[in-house]
Amino acid sequence: MSSALLSVEENDNRFWLIGPTFEFRKIIKRLGGKFDAAKKMWFSETPDIASQxxxxxxxxxxxxxxxxxxxxxxxxxxxxxxxxxxxLQDVLKGDKRIIKLVYKDGSKVFHPKSADDVEIKAKYGNHPRSIYSLNQFETGIASIRRELEAH
Structure with a gap:
C-alpha cells in the first residue's frame, strides 16, 4: 500500500511507514502509529492502521x-x-538575503525570521527538482540503507 508520499513495508510483524513522516507525526500518532526510536521510523502493528x-x-x-x-x-x-x-527561494535583495522555505510535504511555505539561522544543505543550481521526486529519492535511499543494515 502506498500514496503519493508514504508507502508501507511489512517487516518483523510491523508495518513500517516509509517516506517523509516527520511533517505528519501528529496525524500518525493520533491514528495509532508508533515511533521506533532506535530505527527513527514510524510503524503500525496492523495493516488496517497503516492503511488509515x-x-x-x-x-x-x-x-x-x-x-x-x-x-x-x-x-x-x-x-x-x-x-x-x-x-523555494534564496536571493539577495540589496544587502538583505531572502529565503523562502517549504515543508517537505509541500503543505506550508514560510520565510525564516533570519536567513542567518538557515543552514544550506544542498543547492540544485539551474536544475530545480520537484518535492515528489526528492521524496521518492529519499524513500529509495532509506530502503537501501535498511537492506544494508540487515546484512
Missing part, C-alpha cells in the same frame, strides 16, 4: 497544498531550527 494513516496523509496533503509537489520548483535543502525543509 496513508489515507489520512493523502487527504491532509490534498486539503492543504501550498505548492505543487510535482512541479520542478525546489532549489535546494536547508536545516532551520533543527528540521529539514526544501528551499
Amino acid at each position: 494513516i496513508v489515507i489520512a496523509v493523502d487527504r491532509h496533503v490534498e486539503i492543504q497544498p501550498a505548492v505543487s509537489i510535482t512541479e520542478n520548483i525546489i532549489k535546494g535543502k536547508a536545516i532551520y531550527k533543527g528540521h529539514e525543509y526544501f528551499i
Whole structure:
C-alpha cells in the first residue's frame, strides 16, 4: 500500500511507514502509529492502521497544498531550527538575503525570521527538482540503507 508520499513495508510483524513522516507525526500518532526510536521510523502493528494513516496523509496533503509537489520548483535543502525543509527561494535583495522555505510535504511555505539561522544543505543550481521526486529519492535511499543494515 502506498500514496503519493508514504508507502508501507511489512517487516518483523510491523508495518513500517516509509517516506517523509516527520511533517505528519501528529496525524500518525493520533491514528495509532508508533515511533521506533532506535530505527527513527514510524510503524503500525496492523495493516488496517497503516492503511488509515496513508489515507489520512493523502487527504491532509490534498486539503492543504501550498505548492505543487510535482512541479520542478525546489532549489535546494536547508536545516532551520533543527528540521529539514526544501528551499523555494534564496536571493539577495540589496544587502538583505531572502529565503523562502517549504515543508517537505509541500503543505506550508514560510520565510525564516533570519536567513542567518538557515543552514544550506544542498543547492540544485539551474536544475530545480520537484518535492515528489526528492521524496521518492529519499524513500529509495532509506530502503537501501535498511537492506544494508540487515546484512
